[in-house]
Amino acid sequence: MRTRLKEYRARYDLTQEDLARQVGVRRETIVYLESGKYMPSLKLARDVAVALKATVEELFLFDD
Amino acid sequence: MVESQKRGESVKLAFLAGLAIVIALSFMLWGIGALDSDFWVGVALLAAAPVAIAVAIWVFLRERKKIASGLPMQDERSKGIFQKATSYSFYTTMYFALALSFLIDEPALKDLMTAERALMMVLAETVLACFVFLGYFHLKGVPE
Numbered sequence: 149m150r151t152r153l154k155e156y157r158a159r160y161d162l163t164q165e166d167l168a169r170q171v172g173v174r175r176e177t178i179v180y181l182e183s184g185k186y187m188p189s190l191k192l193a194r195d196v197a198v199a200l201k202a203t204v205e206e207l208f209l210f211d212d
Numbered sequence: 213m214v215e216s217q218k219r220g221e222s223v224k225l226a227f228l229a230g231l232a233i234v235i236a237l238s239f240m241l242w243g244i245g246a247l248d249s250d251f252w253v254g255v256a257l258l259a260a261a262p263v264a265i266a267v268a269i270w271v272f273l274r275e276r277k278k279i280a281s282g283l284p285m286q287d288e289r290s291k292g293i294f295q296k297a298t299s300y301s302f303y304t305t306m307y308f309a310l311a312l313s314f315l316i317d318e319p320a321l322k323d324l325m326t327a328e329r330a331l332m333m334v335l336a337e338t339v340l341a342c343f344v345f346l347g348y349f350h351l352k353g354v355p356e
Binding site: 165168169172173174175176177179180185186187188189192 | 278281282283284286287288289290353354356
């Protein structure tokens with residue numbers, strides 16, 4: 149899985165901590181989400197998408 | 213995080229840190245009591261308890277800062293890591309207890325291995341395995 153979180157975060161000038169605070173998770177979770185290592189729950193994916201004013205499909209990219 | 217949530221998280225954190233310190237102090241007292249009968253067990257407990265207390269205080273101070281800045285103490289990833297680590301430590305305990313059950317009747321261990329010591333070994337293995345798996349999954353970052 150690849151993500152465009154970093155790109156969208158930069159667009160709104162948000163730090164990882166800002167985004168973590170907005171969606172109610174720890175900063176480390178945003179780090180692992182950005183690197184594509186952590187597969188989020190549907191709720192977290194939606195919360196991140198809402199915070200970054202994007203859709204889940206725009207943020208999380210699957211190669212298959 | 214709203215103020216009431218922050219307060220709740222802070223109370224939960226203080227309770228957990230307090231509980232860890234109480235458990236460590238109990239082990240310290242037990243260690244003092246064990247010095248006469250099991251000298252090295254007593255020394256090990258007396259050495260481990262202050263380390264556990266120091267770690268509890270360090271974690272408390274670090275997490276308190278995070279909570280004050282609006283970040284939660286736990287989220288779905290850290291809960292997943294905790295669940296995976298505890299379930300893995302449970303499985304290793306099963307194997308450990310099974311191995312111990314084969315060894316316990318060995319003539320060389322018969323005098324050494326009392327029921328209390330065997331139980332303590334199983335408990336220590338569970339706690340140790342849990343910490344090892346927690347450390348491993350935290351380093352890895354994901355509960356997979």
